[in-house]
Every structure is written in structure tokens, then in C-alpha cells.
Amino acid sequence: MLKLQTLSVIFVLIIVPITILLSYYIDNQIDTVALQNSYDAKLLNATYDAIVAFEVNTKNNTYSTNAESIRRDINASINTFTKSLANNFGVSGTSKNNMLTYIPALVYTLYDGYYIYAPIPKTTIDENGNPVITYEHTLKPYIYYTSRYTNTAKNTDFIVNYSLDNYIVVYGNINGNYYSEAGYLIYANKYEDYIFQNTDETYYNDKALDFFKKNEHFSNNKSYYENATEYYKNAKDFTERFNNKIKDLGQLNTVINGETITVDAKDIFVVSEDNDPDNKLSPFVEHKSTIIKASIESNLKSAIASYNARSILNDTTYDFKMPILDEVEWDKMLSNVSIISFMQGLPVGMNTYNNYMIVTSTENKQCIDEEAIYFVTTDYAGNEGKYYHRINCPLLNEEITNEPGRIIKGYKSIEFNGIYEVTENSLGEKIGKYNYNGHTALACYECIVESRVGSFQYDEDNLITFKDKDGNELSDADLTKFRKAYYNALFKERNKLSKVSSYVNDANGNSKF
Amino acid sequence: MENTFVTIIAIVLAAVLMFIFPMMSMSQRTDDVSQLAVQTATEDFVVDVRTSGKLTEDRLDEYMTVLYSTGNSYDVEISIDVLDENPGKKTAQVSSDKIGENITYSIYTTQIEGNLERDGYILLKEGDNINVSVKNSNTTIAQMFINVFYSITGNDTYAIAAQSSGIITTTGR
Numbered sequence: 001m002l003k004l005q006t007l008s009v010i011f012v013l014i015i016v017p018i019t020i021l022l023s024y025y026i027d028n029q030i031d032t033v034a035l036q037n038s039y040d041a042k043l044l045n046a047t048y049d050a051i052v053a054f055e056v057n058t059k060n061n062t063y064s065t066n067a068e069s070i071r072r073d074i075n076a077s078i079n080t081f082t083k084s085l086a087n088n089f090g091v092s093g094t095s096k097n098n099m100l101t102y103i104p105a106l107v108y109t110l111y112d113g114y115y116i117y118a119p120i121p122k123t124t125i126d127e128n129g130n131p132v133i134t135y136e137h138t139l140k141p142y143i144y145y146t147s148r149y150t151n152t153a154k155n156t157d158f159i160v161n162y163s164l165d166n167y168i169v170v171y172g173n174i175n176g177n178y179y180s181e182a183g184y185l186i187y188a189n190k191y192e193d194y195i196f197q198n199t200d201e202t203y204y205n206d207k208a209l210d211f212f213k214k215n216e217h218f219s220n221n222k223s224y225y226e227n228a229t230e231y232y233k234n235a236k237d238f239t240e241r242f243n244n245k246i247k248d249l250g251q252l253n254t255v256i257n258g259e260t261i262t263v264d265a266k267d268i269f270v271v272s273e274d275n276d277p278d279n280k281l282s283p284f285v286e287h288k289s290t291i292i293k294a295s296i297e298s299n300l301k302s303a304i305a306s307y308n309a310r311s312i313l314n315d316t317t318y319d320f321k322m323p324i325l326d327e328v329e330w331d332k333m334l335s336n337v338s339i340i341s342f343m344q345g346l347p348v349g350m351n352t353y354n355n356y357m358i359v360t361s362t363e364n365k366q367c368i369d370e371e372a373i374y375f376v377t378t379d380y381a382g383n384e385g386k387y388y389h390r391i392n393c394p395l396l397n398e399e400i401t402n403e404p405g406r407i408i409k410g411y412k413s414i415e416f417n418g419i420y421e422v423t424e425n426s427l428g429e430k431i432g433k434y435n436y437n438g439h440t441a442l443a444c445y446e447c448i449v450e451s452r453v454g455s456f457q458y459d460e461d462n463l464i465t466f467k468d469k470d471g472n473e474l475s476d477a478d479l480t481k482f483r484k485a486y487y488n489a490l491f492k493e494r495n496k497l498s499k500v501s502s503y504v505n506d507a508n509g510n511s512k513f
Numbered sequence: 514m515e516n517t518f519v520t521i522i523a524i525v526l527a528a529v530l531m532f533i534f535p536m537m538s539m540s541q542r543t544d545d546v547s548q549l550a551v552q553t554a555t556e557d558f559v560v561d562v563r564t565s566g567k568l569t570e571d572r573l574d575e576y577m578t579v580l581y582s583t584g585n586s587y588d589v590e591i592s593i594d595v596l597d598e599n600p601g602k603k604t605a606q607v608s609s610d611k612i613g614e615n616i617t618y619s620i621y622t623t624q625i626e627g628n629l630e631r632d633g634y635i636l637l638k639e640g641d642n643i644n645v646s647v648k649n650s651n652t653t654i655a656q657m658f659i660n661v662f663y664s665i666t667g668n669d670t671y672a673i674a675a676q677s678s679g680i681i682t683t684t685g686r
Contacts, residue, residue, distance in 0.1 A: 008527045012534075019538040026545045033549055037556035041679060044560060048682040332565075335686075359564065362639050362684040371686055417598075434601075442599040449597050451636035452628075455686050 032349025039346065039353050042088035047341040047359045050081035054108070054339070055364050060419055070366075071115075074108055075139060078117050081106065081341065100137050102353075104307035104320050105300055107340040109333050111366045112163040112501055113144040114296060118303035135306070143299060144501070145292045148172075149252040149265075156249055161501055162288045164334060164367050165494070166277035169501045170513075174245050180504045180511040183238030184231065184494065185269075185284065187276040190461055193480060194487045195232050224409065228488040231495035241513035243270045256294045263287065279462045293330055297322070304342070320344050321354070329358050336369050337361040363414045368493045371456055372413040374448070375485060376441045377406040384441045388416055391486045392456060393447035394469030397478070408482070410489025415439060533658070540654035544672045547583035547649075552675040554579040555645055559677040562643050566685025568593075568625070569634040585649045585673060593620050593635070594642035617642065636685035644678035 054077040061073060086092060086099045106117040119135035126132045145162040158172025158179070171180040249265040268287045271277060277284045301322045323342070325333075332338060338360045346353040362372060376388040377399050389396040391410065400406055418434035425431050447453040459465045466474050466482050474482065505512075558576040562568050580587050594617040601615045620628075628635050637643070648671035652660070656672050 005523060005527075008530055012530050015535055019535065019542075022542060023538065023545075026542055026549070030545060030549050030552070033553055037552065037677070040556060040560055041677075044563065044679070044682065048680065051682070332683075357564070360683045372684070443597075445597075448638070449599070450595055451638050451685065454632065454634070454636065 028349060032351055035348050036351075036353060036355075039343070039348060040355060040357075042085065043341060043343050043355060044357045044359070045088060046081050046085035047339055047357045049084040050077045050106075050341070051337075051339050051359045051361050053077040053080035054337070055361055058365050059363070059414060070110070071139065071142075074115055074117075077108070077339075078106060078139065081339075102343050102346045103137070103341070104344055105303040105340075105342050107296065107300065109296065109338045109340070111337070111497075112161060112167070112169075112499065113142050113146075115142055116140045116299055116303050119307055121306070140303075143295065145288075145295060147254050147256070147291045147295075149254050149263075151249055151252050151265075154249055156252070162291060163499075164336065166284075167494075167499065169504055170242065171504055174249070174513075178511055179245065179513050181238065181242070181513055182499065182501055182504050183242070184235035185239050185242070185271055185277040186232075186235040187271050187273065187278065188232065188236035188239065189273070190276070190463060191232060191487055194484045195229060195491075224488070224492055227492040227495040229491075231491040234495075238513075239271050245513045246270065254291075256290060257298060273461075276462055289330070289334055292334060296333075307344075323354075323356055325356075325358075332358055332360050335360065337364050337366050363417060365414065368412065368490070368497055370490060373410045373486075373489050373493060374413050374416055375408050375410045375489065376439065377403075377408055379403075379406055384439060386441060387444040388439070388441040388448070389444040390447040390453055391464070391482060391489075392466050393444055393453050394467070395444055395446050397466070397468050397474070397482070400478075400481070408485035410485060410492075411437075411439070412493050416441070416443070537655065537658045540658060544653050544655045547585060547653075548673045548675070550583050551580060551587070551647060551673055555647055555675040555677045559643060559645055559679055562637070563679045563682055566637045566639070566681050566683045567634055568629070568637065568643070570629045571633075573629060580647065583673070585653060586651045587647050587673075588650045589622070589645065589647045591622050591625050592644045593625065593637065594618070594644070595620065596638070596640040596642075598640075615640075637681045638684040639681055641681040642678065643681065644676075646674070646676040648674040 054073060057073040057076050058070070061069060082097070082099060085103075089099060091099060100119075104118065108115040108117075117137060117139045120138050120140070121133050122136045123131050123133050146159055147162075148157070148159045150157045155176040156172075156174050158170055158174055161169035161182075166185045167182070168185060169182040172178070246265050247270050251262045252265050253260050253262055255261075267275070267283055269284065271284070275282050275284050279285065304320050304322045307320045321344075325340075333340065338358055340356055340358045342356045344352075344354045361367075362369065371390070373391070374388045375391050375393075375396055377385040377396070385399055385406070387395070396408070400408065415437045416439050418436040420432060421435050422430050422432050443449050457465050464483060464486055466479065468474060473479075554576055558572065561572060577589070580589070596615055596617050598615050625635060650671075653672050
């Protein structure tokens with residue numbers, strides 16, 4: 001009996017401490033995970049606040065595409081990020097800047113390049129006259145999505161600046177001649193049937209023309225038609241001339257991630273049915289994506305290495321690392337303006353926090369998102385229908401079916417969301433009002449408010465396709481009508497987009513291909 | 514007589530100390546580990562939906578698989594607050610300190626499941642909200658032990674629960 005009691009006591013003496021320790025460890029792990037989850041949410045919220053600040057500032061800034069002006073907008077967005085992060089962490093006042101200690105980099109990927117906000121070394125002299133190195137977060141110069149191509153045998157050495165869509169800037173020597181030109185690469189043949197023609201009665205009759213001439217919104221002094229057709233003509237012309245100059249260059253050397261690789265000029269740059277720059281799977285787009293990813297990765301690695309230098313200086317032991325972004329995340333970043341925020345080295349329970357968040361903008365003036373163009377029908381008097389839609393919304397089709405005379409027009413989604421303006425009335429009171437650029441239509445509940453209409457569908461020629469509200473294929477005539485509405489709106493918006501790098505186009509036509 | 518009584522007490526004590534106490538303790542730790550897994554999975558799921566603007570059937574299945582891998586069954590409640598900006602747009606004038614009068618309306622678990630069954634995904638837009646809460650619906654071993662000593666009745670009879678919510682940061686495609 002005594003033996004059993006002794007064994008019990010020994011058993012309890014062994015088990016109880018183990019259980020208590022295990023319990024403590026697991027509780028601690030749970031707290032750590034909970035804290036880590038809350039940090040994830042805080043980082044995501046701060047990044048979202050930053051992108052909203054960027055969207056609001058650029059939307060209300062007429063000069064937001066100007067390089068210096070956008071730096072101000074980005075600095076304001078970074079300020080919002082820091083404040084939001086500090087507030088989320090319950091840090092306020094001057095100590096909020098301490099949060100930056102854990103931010104090795106913030107990346108703003110824009111239309112044709114990106115900004116990195118990261119610590120850089122700064123040398124000051126202390127009271128004894130000794131140099132002291134400190135690190136200060138700074139918005140580094142704008143980096144274009146760019147690559148250099150050389151073929152010494154053919155006296156060729158030129159640079160291509162890429163963008164998130166098919167707009168490129170090319171400058172340098174090709175076959176010994178200097179060229180400098182910017183433009184859109186398109187496979188024009190597939191759009192031939194969908195460009196406004198003078199004989200197109202639906203779009204081009206006297207009444208409609210008169211209305212559009214008088215009532216264009218943000219038309220840059222060009223009509224809806226002119227913008228769309230100008231894009232098509234210029235892009236077709238640019239593509240043909242560029243292709244003619246480049247098709248016989250053969251193998252070109254370019255450097256990606258520090259390694260020289262060889263690409264065939266014809267395979268990458270010459271546009272054809274199999275290399276359609278509007279198709280995300282084309283060799284041109286794949287090559288462009290590789291260039292952009294390599295550029296961002298190498299510059300980020302360098303920024304984070306700088307952060308490691310800081311940690312050595314501060315005698316911390318955390319080894320800051322550049323995380324590996326997966327393909328889905330890259331796709332997000334290459335689809336529109338995005339912010340990637342990194343947070344590393346923050347103590348979290350028994351571990352150290354290390355994570356990043358990517359938030360993609362949906363509404364900005366920097367980039368044309370193919371799916372963020374909304375369509376509204378108008379009669380010849382210019383009265384808009386009740387709702388604006390996405391192009392693949394069955395209710396848009398229904399509006400046209402019910403009243404075949406109506407015209408479909410598309411605008412960037414940002415135009416329907418309005419700009420907040422404050423004016424004074426006669427009594428000196430401030431009155432706030434949204435300016436919707438003259439649009440009276442409201443968001444369609446089917447496709448915009450509830451997003452019940454799915455993503456765009458494309459056929460084997462990579463042309464957008466539609467179905468009616470019963471899920472049936474449209475007739476050829478209807479399909480052409482909707483494609484015409486969609487592509488002309490897309491082309492118009494692309495033509496209106498201000499591009500800083502377009503300065504390379506010489507007004508006198510010199511150095512054109 | 515006295516010896517028999519002491520022996521019985523000793524056996525009971527030994528049983529409690531050597532069997533019930535470790536079992537209770539280990540089952541509670543099991544619940545803790547489940548709690549850890551459920552909390553992490555829920556947070557990951559919500560962050561994924563918030564940053565992609567898309568709730569897919571596959572992603573929901575993956576989330577449910579993680580939950581069920583803990584050996585318990587769960588009640589998962591998902592609600593989406595859909596932002597409707599139209600009422601704000603109908604207001605011609607607002608005072609300068611107001612920024613629109615937007616409203617939201619909610620869709621709940623059964624509607625969401627219905628939409629997912631029909632289309633395979635639900636697209637969300639920037640400004641919508643997602644809220645996920647999960648709690649175990651079975652009785653865990655730790656709960657059974659606790660119920661021996663005292664019973665809890667009512668809705669809060671769960672041992673494992675997690676909740677996460679947030680605003681959708683990008684319009685889904």
C-alpha cells in the first residue's frame with residue numbers, strides 16, 4: 001500500500017511539473033500566434049490606409065502624373081502608413097518614428113517604375129569631431145522598369161522602359177542609328193473590326209457626334225472617338241515601325257539578376273498573333289514580367305542588406321531577409337499600382353515578427369485597369385441610363401436590347417466615384433459637394449455593388465467575350481457592338497493617360513523609328 | 514474498517530492523480546493546440562480574402578480542412594457587409610464635414626454558400642467587409658471532464674473559438 005502511495009507521489013512529482021511547463025509553453029505559443037495575427041492585421045490595415053491616401057491624393061491632384069508631384073503624394077502616403085501603424089500599435093507622439101525601425105522597406109510599384117522607401121546611411125560629426133553613421137528612412141529616386149539590350153556585331157545598344165501595360169519607351173542605337181520613341185505595342189489585326197469607323201451608324205451620326213463634341217468629360221480637347229482611334233493608329237504605326245527596325249537584330253544580350261542572358265529580338269519584340277502584348281501569356285509579357293520582378297527583387301535585396309548593416313550597427317542579432325514573393329503576389333503587383341510593406345524584427349512572444357503585405361490599388365490615375373472601366377448607356381440627347389455597369393453585365397445588354405438606339409460609353413471607374421469639392425455659398429457657409437464629372441448614373445447592383453458578374457472571359461484570339469442574362473452566347477452583331485464599346489473605351493482611356501516618359505517622343509519627328 | 518476506508522480514499526486519490534488529472538491536463542492542452550490552429554487558419558483565411566477581393570470555394574474548402582484536421586467539428590459563420598455607395602451619391606449636397614452617406618447590407622453564411630455552390634467564387638470590392646467567426650460544435654474531451662464537475666448551459670458552451678474580420682483592400686477580379 002505504502003509502495004503504491006510512494007509511486008503515486010513520484011508519478012505526480014514527475015507529471016505535474018511537465019504538465020505545468022507544457023501548459024505554460026502552449027499558452028505562450030497561443031499568445032504569440034494571437035499577437036502575430038494581430039500584427040498581420042495591423043500591418044495590412046496600415047498598408048491599406050497608405051494606398052487609400054495615395055488614391056485620394058492622386059485623384060485630387062491634377063498634376064499627379066508629374067514626377068515631383070507624385071513624390072509629394074507618396075511621401076504623404078508614407079506618412080499615413082507610419083501614423084496608422086503607430087496608432088494601431090498604440091504608439092503616439094515622437095515615438096511613432098520608432099516603428100520605422102521595424103520597416104526595412106516600403107515599395108510603391110507604379111505604372112512605369114517604382115519607388116523604394118528604405119533606410120540609407122547618413123554620416124554626421126559628433127561633438128568630438130568623430131564621424132557617426134546613422135540610418136534614415138528616405139524615398140529613393142524613381143526606378144524605371146528597364147532593361148538594356150546589346151548586340152555589338154550589329155552596332156546595337158538600346159534601352160527599353162516597360163510599363164504595367166503594353167506601353168514601352170525605346171532609346172539607343174539600333175543598327176548604328178540613334179532612335180528614341182515611346183508608344184504602345186499592339187497586335188492591331190485583331191482589333192480591326194472593333195474600331196470606330198466613319199460608316200458606323202450607331203456611333204457616328206450627326207446627332208451623336210454633335211452631342212459628344214459638346215459633352216465630353218475629361219476629353220483633353222479630343223472627342224471620345226478621336227482618342228480611341230488615335231490610340232489605335234499611333235499604336236499600330238509605332239508597332240510596325242519598331243518591328244521593322246528590330247526584327248533582323250537576331251540575338252540580344254541583356255542582364256537579368258546580374259546574369260547576362262540572350263534573347264531573340266524577333267521572339268520578344270516582334271508582335272504577331274502568337275506574341276500579342278495584350279495577352280498575359282505572350283512571350284513579350286513574360287519577358288517584361290521577368291525584367292520587372294528582377295529589378296524590384298534586386299533593389300529590395302539591396303535595401304534590406306542596408307537594413308542589416310543598421311542592425312549590426314545597433315548591435316541587434318536579427319538577420320533581416322528578403323522574403324520570396326510567390327507568383328500570385330507578383331501577378332497582383334503587375335496588374336496595377338501596389339504597395340508592398342515589410343515589417344521585420346519586432347519581438348513577438350518568444351519569436352521575432354517577419355512578414356509583408358501587398359495591397360493593390362483599384363482606383364488611381366496612374367494606370368488603366370482593363371476591368372475598371374465602367375459603361376453607361378445614353379440616348380442621343382445625352383441622358384444617361386439609371387445605372388453604370390461593367391461591360392460583361394447582363395443588365396447592360398438588357399438595356400441595349402430594350403432600347404436599341406442607346407449608345408454604350410465607357411469611362412474609368414474613378415470618374416463615377418466623384419471628387420469632393422468644398423465651395424462657399426452666398427452666406428459664406430462652406431458646402432461640400434461631390435463632382436461626378438457630369439455622370440448621373442448610379443452603380444449597378446448586379447455587377448458593381450454586389451460583384452455578382454464574374455471576371456472577364458476571353459476567346460481563343462484573346463478577345464473579350466460576353467453572355468446574355470440567361471447565359472447564352474450573344475449574336476455576332478451584339479458581340480461586335482459590345483466589343484466595339486469595350487475596346488474603344490479602353491483605347492480612349494489609354495490614349496488619355498499621361499505618361500511622364502513620353503517626352504522622348506521628339507516633336508519634330510527626329511529619332512523616330 | 515478504518516484501513517478499508519483509507520485504502521478506498523487512497524485508490525480514489527491515486528486514480529484522480531494518476532489518471533484523471535493527466536487526462537484532463539492533456540485534453541486541455543489538445544484544445545489549446547486546436548485553438549492555435551483554428552485561430553491561425555481563420556486569420557490567414559480572412560487576410561487572403563481581404564487582399565485578393567475574392568472568396569473561392571477552393572479556399573473555403575482548404576480552410577475547413579484545416580479546421581477539421583483538429584479532430585473537432587465546427588460552426589463557421591461568415592458574413593459579408595456589402596458597401597453600397599449609391600445612397601451617398603443621391604445626396605446632392607452634404608455638409609463639408611461629411612464624406613458621403615454610404616450604407617452597407619449583409620449577406621450571411623447560407624447565402625454565401627449558395628453563391629459559392631453556383632459560381633465557385635464570390636467577388637468582393639474595395640470597401641466591403643468580411644467577418645468570420647468559428648467555434649466548435651462537438652464536445653471535446655476537456656469539456657467532458659469539466660462537465661463532470663460543473664455543467665455550462667447556453668450558447669457559450671464552446672472550448673475552441675476564433676474570430677477575424679476586416680475591410681476588403683482591393684476589388685476582386
